[in-house]
Amino acid sequence: MRIVLIHPNYRSGGAEIAGSWPPAWVAYLAGSLKKAGYTDIHFFDAMTDNMSEGELRVRLAELQPDVVGCTAITPSIYVAERVLQIAKEVVPQAFGILGGVHATFMYKQVLSEAPWIDCIVRGEGEEIIVDLMNALEDGRWETDRKRIHGIAYRDQEQIIATQAASTVKDLDGLEPDWTLLNWPNYQYIPLGVRVAIPSMARGCPFTCSFCSQ
Numbered sequence: 494m495r496i497v498l499i500h501p502n503y504r505s506g507g508a509e510i511a512g513s514w515p516p517a518w519v520a521y522l523a524g525s526l527k528k529a530g531y532t533d534i535h536f537f538d539a540m541t542d543n544m545s546e547g548e549l550r551v552r553l554a555e556l557q558p559d560v561v562g563c564t565a566i567t568p569s570i571y572v573a574e575r576v577l578q579i580a581k582e583v584v585p586q587a588f589g590i591l592g593g594v595h596a597t598f599m600y601k602q603v604l605s606e607a608p609w610i611d612c613i614v615r616g617e618g619e620e621i622i623v624d625l626m627n628a629l630e631d632g633r634w635e636t637d638r639k640r641i642h643g644i645a646y647r648d649q650e651q652i653i654a655t656q657a658a659s660t661v662k663d664l665d666g667l668e669p670d671w672t673l674l675n676w677p678n679y680q681y682i683p684l685g686v687r688v689a690i691p692s693m694a695r696g697c698p699f700t701c702s703f704c705s706q
């Protein structure tokens with residue numbers, strides 16, 4: 494099963510002034526997938542590489558993936574939807590997945606405005622993506638999707654959200670695969686040094702109503 498993960502080319506005009514930043518979601522998902530035996534994983538950092546839609550088409554056509562996964566925060570949602578639309582045009586048989594904070598909460602809106610997305614992964618993706626890949630590989634997507642926790646999808650005109658998945662309990666058991674990232678590309682411009690974004694914790698003990706943590 495060939496999987497392509499894509500960080501969309503969205504630019505906020507703020508963060509990019511200070512540098513280019515390694516996307517942690519890719520490392521965490523790829524680590525989990527590789528541990529489960531899915532080793533044919535490719536990553537396009539379309540944001541850091543400032544990849545055009547044309548380049549994206551060429552790379553996807555070359556690789557012919559079975560699965561394309563993209564991430565989105567709220568500001569990058571339209572670019573992410575477009576990435577998966579392009580994937581559907583170039584490799585129609587590829588299964589398109591969207592994850593990240595925006596799709597987690599706004600899955601109804603996203604699946605309504607971007608019906609070409611096959612599945613949304615809600616919340617922490619490390620365990621959900623493995624359940625999803627196993628179902629796809631075994632040809633059980635149509636029959637078993639209701640039982641996969643933490644996803645949303647369209648069933649004809651209906652939008653179905655399955656039971657929420659639990660959070661990852663054994664954080665020490667996660668083995669992010671950092672090798673997919675092209676490290677020299679990630680630079681903190683003010684200091685002229687390479688940059689990493691270590692993740693020391695997940696979630697937050699507080700409950701500010703405007704915040705997703």
Ligand code: B12
Nearest residue numbers: 505507514516517518562563564566567592593614617618
């Ligand atoms: C690191 C970080 C950054 C880095 C990004 C580095 C990068 N290239 O990814 C920098 C400093 C550049 C940055 C910039 C911005 N950020 Co920021 N950032 C964060 C932060 C602190 C951590 C994100 C992270 O890496 N987490 C660790 C990874 C492992 O978790 P994750 O990304 O959520 O991924 C998991 C799941 O969501 C899911 N998943 C995610 N994607 C996918 C895809 C698939 C296919 C699947 C199956 C699953 C999946 O699985 C992953 C593993 O569990 C979050 C706050 C937070 N604590 O989450 C804010 C946050 C994401 N940022 C936010 C914002 C607003 C911004 C900016 C727009 C700010 C600005 N005005 O400039 C810019 C946008 C830059 C851009 N062009 O994208 C908001 C987004 C809010 C929203 N509603 O979308 C957040 C949530 C902070 C907040 N609470 O307000 N940010």
Ligand code: SF4
Nearest residue numbers: 697699700701704706
């Ligand atoms: S804003 Fe979010 S991360 Fe900050 S304290 Fe409130 S709930 Fe926690």
